[in-house]
Amino acid sequence: MTMQAAPSPVRSPYLTAEHEAFRHSVRTFLQQRIAPHAAEWERGRTMPRSAWRALGAEGLLGLNHPVSAGGSGKDIFHSVVFLEELGRLGFGGVRFAVALHSYMGTSYLAADGSAELRERFLRPAVAGELVVALAITEPQAGSDLARLASTAREEGDDLVVDGEKRFVVNGGFADFFVTAVRTGSPTAGRSAHQDLSLLVVERDRAGVSVRPNDCAAWRASAVADVGLRGVRVPRTHLIGRRNSGFIQIMKNMQLERLAAGITAVGAAEECLEATWRHLKGRAAFESTLSGKQAVRHRMADLLTELEATRQLVHHAAWSYARDPLSITACSMAKLKATELSRTVAEECQRLYGAEGFREDAAVARAVQDARAATVAAGASEVMRDIIAQAGYDERG
Ligand SMILES: Cc1cc2nc3c(=O)[nH]c(=O)nc-3n(C[C@H](O)[C@H](O)[C@H](O)COP(=O)(O)OP(=O)(O)OC[C@H]3O[C@@H](n4cnc5c(N)ncnc54)[C@H](O)[C@@H]3O)c2cc1C
Incomplete structure (x- = not known):
């Protein structure tokens, strides 16, 4: 069975017939191979390796990665379509597990990893x-990266890593971590940002401990806390140059925020569609709730907001493809789309009435998942600070 990909009511000027055909095949794949199991994975806080391999075999884990690393090097709008469809699954854990893998974790390796790191970690990750x-x-450093305290000190050809990491998506089942550590000389004094480096640490190295984090959102992504105690890795595990981590994070965060915005659009779209189906079937006062003008107008307003947001997000993707440092555009996309997705989920929960407050209600999960997306990958307040600085301060 193939799933008909209903077009959005407002056409995106960025999407071609090829992108829409791709949407059709992605939606079919996700509905057949992922959706039937997603609820079970959310309950079990895991995503089995067979699912990753299936995504890899379908070419969906390397859309944005170069052909030389096993990816398909597709244009950004193939990723936009894929991430919207991931969002439409309605399971935040699956959505972020996959989005983080392809657009947040492996992208550091694709951008700055050595040939050896790409071959050893990126290529198999693209394959699932x-x-x-x-x-x-x-624990002490979330929004403010200047407070990161984990260290990696040199010992011969190795780096010895010590630190604590929190809220690690995919932490429960990941094979390796891309982590940020301080690599400056402790005696030279630390500047807030100048001695950060990015490093690959395999899960099975001595000194790595992974503890489940009982995060109420994104359950299938097995959010975990990770301890690093005297973990020895070869110096060749550094991604890019030593002490260039802050710049790498700033660059990669734009893709991270864009991806969060795109998936939020898909999640909001699915939430509205599911709620409309519920309203159409809910008889009340000699009609259905979908026939009530107050309800119709609210749903119309939310749909209009969604389509305006989609255009902003698509424009941010277009900007990002031309300049990976499109900081304002990506911050606006993240802010607007994740906040709208939260509003949509909360309003839809109310429109479901009491049924929306069952613990296992899809819309209750959507609320938790959408709220978390306004904090992770940069809280909304941080996005607003960035936008105000670029939009006002820097323009005089
Ligand atoms: C579900 C989930 C998954 C995550 N996955 C990962 C992951 O895979 N890897 C990883 O490294 N991290 C992950 N994180 C952590 C995430 O990046 C941080 O939560 C985020 O950076 C915010 O940091 P914090 O939680 O320490 O909040 P804090 O920095 O303590 O901020 C708390 C709140 O204060 C407000 N605030 C913060 N800064 C400002 C400001 N400048 N002005 C005004 N208000 C402000 C915001 O409302 C913010 O939510 C995840 C978080 C969540 C919730």
Whole structure:
């Protein structure tokens, strides 16, 4: 069975017939291979390796990665379509597990990894044979990266890593972590950003401990806390130059934020569609709830907001493809889309009435997942700070 990909009511000028055909095949694949199991994975806080391999075999884990690394090097709008469709699955855990793997974790390796790191980690990750997690946040350092305290000190040809990482998506089942550590000389004094480096640490190295984090959102992504105690890795595990981590994070965060915005558009779209189906079937006051003008107008407003947001997000993707440092555009896309997705989920929960408050209601999960997306990958307040600085301060 193939799933008809209903076109959005407002055509995106960025999407061609090829992108829409791709949407059709992605939606069919996700509905057949992922959707039937997603609820079970959310309950079990995991995503089996067979699912990763299936995504890899379908070419969906390397759309944005170069052909030389096993990816398909497709234009950004193939990723836009894929991420919207991932969002439409309605399962935040699956959505972020996959988005983080392909657009947040492996992208550091694609951008700056050595040939050896690409061959050893990126290529198998694109195939779904290995899964990556991004371990940056620490107990004392979330929004403010200047407070990161994990270290890697040199010992011969090795680096010895010590630190604590928190809220690591895919942490429960990842094979390796892309992590941020301080590599400056402790005696030279630390500048807030200048001695960060990015490093690959395999899960099975001595000194790595992974503990489940009981995060209420994105359950299938097996969010975990990771301890690093005297973990010895070869110096060749550095991604890019030593002490260039802050710039790498700033660059990669734009893709991360764009991806979060795109998936939020898909999630909001699916939430509205599911709610409309519920309203059409809910008889009340000699009609159905979908016939009530107050309800119709609210749903119309939310759909209009969604389509306006989609255009903003698509424009941000277009900007990103031309300049990977499109900081304002990507921040606006992340802010607007994740906040709208939260509003949509909360309003839809109300429109479901009491049924929306069952713990296992899809819309209740959508609320938790959407709220988390306004914090992860840069909280909304941080996005607003960035936008105000670029939009006002820097323009005089
Ligand atoms: C579900 C989930 C998954 C995550 N996955 C990962 C992952 O895979 N890897 C990883 O490294 N991290 C991950 N994180 C962590 C995430 O990146 C941080 O939560 C985020 O950077 C915010 O940091 P914090 O939680 O420490 O909040 P804090 O920095 O303590 O901020 C708390 C709140 O204060 C407000 N705030 C923050 N800064 C400002 C400001 N400048 N002005 C005004 N208000 C402000 C915001 O409302 C913010 O939510 C995840 C988080 C969540 C919720």
